Amino acid sequence: MTHPLSYHDTKPVGAADFYFAINATFRFIRETLGAEALRAYWQDLGREYMDPVSQRWNAGGLPAVAEYWRAFFAAEPGGKVEVHEQKDRVILDVQTCPAIRHLRAENRTIDRGFCQHCYFVSEAAAEKAGLTVRVKGGNGRCLQTFCPKEAADGPQKMEDIEKAS
């Protein structure tokens, strides 16, 4: 059986302090290259680094999407996420975002656009599989809906994604 995650570590759960570096990377790119570059970074990451994920989603459809996110959040420390698999969509009910939780617990200043990365990275990865994503909420709790493009309820409204703090 193929592992649902494309890249594997020898330990079951990642090191939470790496969220510091993810947050710092977003801030660095925004401050050094600008907001548009940060969006481009997220989109490139979704298209290129996550290409193996896109391929699995393309081959396996929504069940592969659900399987991926279940495995993904099982390997992230401190989060509480339910993955609901429906006929025409997969909904991630992020009740406690593991990254926001850890950054807050360690008194880190969270990049205000942190939650937007979930949309831009996932949308770029999903697009290659004929899917799309809509994100609503943020700042520690959100809903992320993955579905075929034709099943989406309109475009992503950026105002639906909360600024992180």
Added chain:
Amino acid sequence: MIGCYDFCGHYEWTFEWLRQQGGEVLVHQFWDKAIGQDSQRHAAALIAEKGFAGMKEYWAHTLAEEAAGFTFTEKLGVVRIDMHKCPSKGFLLRNGLEQYSDYCDHCIGWIGPMMKKAGFQVHHEHNHCGKCWWEFRRSSDSSPASDTGILAGQNDVRLHEDWAQHDHSFDVFRNAVDASKKAGSPPSAGSLQRFDPMTQRHGFSAVSRQWLCYPPPAVCHRDQTTDLTNYEQTL
């Protein structure tokens, strides 16, 4: 969402993305500013405040959390770290990920400037296969790097047969406080050998559980990842 489980993968990918935007200067700036001064500011604070004791406190936590195979040696006026199984480079090797020319440079890229600010200087070598060593001394201490085995005894990574066993290059840093002060260079692209699924010639050896020092593949291929998955399940 991008996560911390495969952090080293997208971290390494990010180096090459940054290089394409602004060259090596931007990559080095990223290591210093984003990693050293922002992400790892807790390390900078500990070491600036407590010196050698702060180094021990920081790396004992972070390397344990990352499940590293390392030894920490403290002698009068010097701290030495021997990294036998770098979890970060190990992740990249196992998964066949290599976008940037020399991932290992990122450590001195943020540790070097941090140590300079805290009043320390660095001797360091890495072999691009998950092994490296570090020696930290006060900036006023002009001692050369220790001879093999003198500080760390049998834990000295240079004593291991796979430290220099294969056809790969070392990067050497002496009295260095940033990644540009390199004596030596990474393997050229032409010398990179792809993962061989028949011989399984990179990643862990199931027999010795030591790193095999073959250069990693230039890019990740999904079928190789699948091969590695199966391989890991046999360990």
